[in-house]
Amino acid sequence: MIEVEHLHKIYGSTPAIQDITFGVEKGEILGFLGPNGAGKTTTMRILTGYLPATSGSVKIAGFDVHEQSMEVRRRIGYLPEVPPLYPEMTVEGFLHFVARIKGVPAGDRPTRVKLAMRRCNLLEKQKVLIRKLSKGFRQRVGIAQAIVHDPPAIILDEPTVGLDPRQIIEVRNLIRSLAGEHTIILSTHILPEVSMTCSRVAIINRGRVVATNTPDQLMAQLAGGSGYELEVEGDLAMLQPRLQGVPGVRGVKAIAEPYLPDNLCKLHIDLEPGSDPGRQIASTVVGLGMGLYEMKRVRVSLEDVFLELTTEEKATDLAAAADEAAPDSNPSDSPATDLADTDPLPTPVSAASLTSPATSTEE
Ligand SMILES: Nc1ncnc2c1ncn2[C@@H]1O[C@H](COP(=O)(O)OP(=O)(O)OP(=O)(O)O)[C@@H](O)[C@H]1O
Ligand SMILES: [Mg+2]
Secondary structure: OEEEEEEEEEEOOEEEEEEEEEEEOOOOEEEEEOOOOOOHHHHHHHHOOOOOOOEEEEEEOOEEOOOOHHHHHHOEEEEOOOOOOOOOOEHHHHHHHHHHHOOOOHHHHHHHHHHHHHHOOOHHHOOOEHHHOOHHHHHHHHHHHHHOOOOOEEEEEOOOOOOOHHHHHHHHHHHHHHEOOEEEEEEEOOHHHHHHHOOEEEEEEOOEEEEEEOHHHHHHHOOOOOEEEEEEEOOHHHHHHHHHOOOOEEEEEEEOOOOOOOOEEEEEEEEOOOOOOHHHHHHHHHHOOOEEEEEEEEOOOHHHHHHHHOOHHHHHHHHHHHHHHOOOOOHHHOOOOOOOOOOOOOOOOOHHHOOOOOOOOOO
């Protein structure tokens, strides 16, 4: 649905993104994760046709963003980092305006606008002027304008910024509910957001995609993987080889832990990806007549993966591993359907000149 190939953007002489290539299948939610200045917004602006690339190509539903920008724009909903809102319009009036410029037939506009307001919990504010809205509500209007024309592709730059915790959950649910029918790319700094919302993650660092995979596979790929930590009492020399022989165990290591009483020692057990022999580990310890004082699972988090990949020394190795393990879905074999598009709103137009069905302006 979205095919991005060898995208470069150079501002002056500074490269902002370099050789970005990835694909998003129809119905997927791809999360863009990366530190400040990584190139997320730049990539999204190019995808939506708002910013020309220095080189490379982007196709959305088979349409080239550069050459067929109108086709693309009609098929994309875009929430920019700073939502383009007209402060003197009401929420409802603004959404009608957007629906109109996005080509929603006049007869369908009231329904589309209502639906977008309902999905973004804006019905209570529909008659309020945008300038009177709080930041979180403006963000909701930004999301509503991105979905009001029911675009097949939706690109959201930090959609949950500025929202309260409850609204964050609602927006995540909304995004998940849009998947399937819609293809979505969102950027975020919030790591749990990616695992909760996205089917795949692209980690961007210094203008390059350093890994693309499902959140689970990214975590499984990390050296070390998941494992257990044990506190045991007894003869380690006897225990260690027995644990090492448990199927699924990759390694067993004693860890120095100064605060532990002398009779106890701590072990870290590394597991093969996908295995979980917790039961056998416990019964091995107990079966040897040893004391098992603590057993806890240690999981690699997406945060660990992110830090590994965005910490220079490790990034190169892991990126190679990621590419091998999970070849990026190549959009070239996905049939072109309608797609996404972009759009910064058109140049501000005076609200009075709009034939907007929304009339009320007051809170
Ligand atoms: N208009 C511009 N002119 C010059 N450099 C720019 C411009 N816009 C972005 N950059 C640079 O391009 C790089 C990527 O910026 P971008 O805004 O894409 O990052 P980002 O991943 O969205 O960061 P953040 O998480 O802070 O939003 C940064 O080094 C930034 O300084
Ligand atoms: Mg940004």
